[in-house]
Amino acid sequence: MQPRMNRQWILRARPADRIDSSLFELRETPVPELGDDQVLAQTLYLSFDPTQRIWMAMDSYIPKVPLGEPMRAGGIAQVIESRHPKYRPGELISYLCGWQEYVLLDPDSPERFPPVKVPGHLDPVLTLALSLTGLTAYFGLLDIGKPKAGETVLVSGAAGATGSIAAQIARLRGCRVIGIAGGPEKCAWLTETARLDAAIDYKNESIGERLDVLCPDGVDVYFDNVGGAMLDEVLLRLALHARIVLCGAISQYERPDAPYGLKHYLSLIINRGTAHGFIILDYFDRAAEGLLCLNRWVEQGKLVQEIDMQEGFEHIPATLTRLFTGANLGKQLLRVSEAPLPVRSSPIERMGFGLLSAYMGWRKRQRPRRLHSRT
Ligand SMILES: NC(=O)c1ccc[n+]([C@@H]2O[C@H](COP(=O)([O-])OP(=O)(O)OC[C@H]3O[C@@H](n4cnc5c(N)ncnc54)[C@H](OP(=O)(O)O)[C@@H]3O)[C@@H](O)[C@H]2O)c1
Structure with a gap:
């Protein structure tokens, strides 16, 4: 044979x-x-x-x-x-x-x-999407960006996998959300399907000029997927106590030997801002928490994946x-x-996304907090 x-x-x-x-x-x-x-x-x-x-x-x-x-x-x-x-x-x-x-x-x-x-009852395609970039958006925005209702949140790479979810979560948190993406088709998707407040087409518009109009009081949270010159433009327009979520820097991945040198990082000092990098692997013990929430939003029609x-x-x-x-x-x-x-699919897998072990990890993480509140 x-x-x-x-x-x-x-x-x-x-x-x-x-x-x-x-x-x-x-x-x-x-x-x-x-x-x-x-x-x-x-x-x-x-x-x-x-x-x-x-x-x-x-x-x-x-x-x-x-x-x-x-x-x-x-x-x-x-x-x-x-x-x-x-x-x-x-x-x-x-x-x-x-x-x-x-x-x-x-x-x-x-x-x-x-x-x-x-588990066999879940859509594997949605599970694959949500469990990688969805979780990155969820924890990056909520844990690091800490957006508050009414704040201005700016997301680059906003029509991509991570950016599109981060931007929509910010909208669900009651923020004013602006997405940056390349081309009119992606920008139309951002305002019409993802229901953001505004979109900037960085391939055809000046990011700085558009930000000056759209964010006269500055950017409170910048979820950065792009890095480089785009990040520099945003640094110039930070609000007081702004948080920059350093999720990725795709503009730099093809030039690792000659990365763009930021010119405007002093703005972080002047505005008492923070720029915080993270890798999603560090959040895997909380995967079930994020997945349950993301999946619920998708089921309720609040989030488009x-x-x-x-x-x-x-x-x-x-x-x-x-x-x-x-x-x-x-x-x-x-x-x-x-x-x-x-x-x-076996019965045990039907309990919570088959990520039962991750869920148990999450429960374990919660326990010290409950003990703490009792003392
Ligand atoms: N920290 C973490 O743990 C973690 C985990 C997952 C992803 N990430 C990062 O998140 C970012 C997005 O990843 P993803 O998987 O969601 O990919 P994605 O956004 O779905 O796809 C990449 C997008 O980046 C944009 N892009 C490509 N080259 C660019 C350039 N030179 N300048 C500006 N935009 C450019 C393109 O959109 P346009 O058409 O709008 O240009 C492209 O669609 C990446 O930087 C990635 O490394 C980080």
Whole structure:
């Protein structure tokens, strides 16, 4: 019998500036035989994230992707074979599947990012979007930005996956929200679908001039996804006690050796402002808190999660470049394949997003606070 083959997109070179498909090579290898306690899963959906550009180039909050290995990527896969007692064919998992059709995993190995089961009654696409960029927006805006009703919140990359959710949460908190995005179509989406108060088309308008008109009293919270010169323009227009949420700096990812030097950071001193960076990994113990809230807002029609779904394994490298040309609107995903088996779910997973362990972590975190209030 012919062995089952696994197509993989291999990282073959590190990027110098712009990324393109030539940095990757298509390889086919036989799917390895399952060992004891191993699981074979088939990749269904892949997530595309600007941070993959960083993973390709350098060690950061996690090590860079080794050359000759499949490109690292988060995704949803379906278990198709299992020799592990806790994993059954048909179950869905959220995992760093990588750019490959099949992934062999050892659930018991001490991995930094172990597989998380996704219950069968949940929409895996929405779960994938909300659990990465949705949580980033949720905790970045609420924990770090701390917006108050009536304040002016400015979001860059506002029509993208993270920005679109951060901007809408600010609106739900009763803030005046302005989004910055590239092009009239994205700006129309921001005011009409996401229901923001105003949008700035940075590709066709002067950000500074528009901010002077829209924010005469300054910006209270800036949720920054872009960095560079755009951040500098905003620094000049901070309100007293402004908070800058340093979520990302996509304008700088393709020029790591010559990053833009900020000119106006003294404004933070004058305005008693703060600029606070964060990485979403630090909030994973509170994932269930964020997911429950985000999912409820989506169900209630208060929050729109736009999904930009590309199709086909062969289009994976080109899909990553969409993030850097601004081709995507909302969360960038790609469907690799349909689920080959009926989706299966066990009773325990139905309790709270299958992220039961995260939820328990959250409950544990709450306990000291309750004890504290009693003393
Ligand atoms: N701190 C964390 O833990 C964390 C987690 C997730 C994401 N992030 C960061 O959040 C940001 C958004 O990520 P995402 O996954 O939500 O991607 P995304 O916003 O859906 O896609 C990237 C968007 O960035 C904009 N862009 C690209 N190059 C640009 C440039 N040179 N100047 C201005 N805008 C540019 C494009 O929109 P336009 O068409 O509007 O230009 C593009 O659609 C990134 O900086 C990412 O690194 C941080």
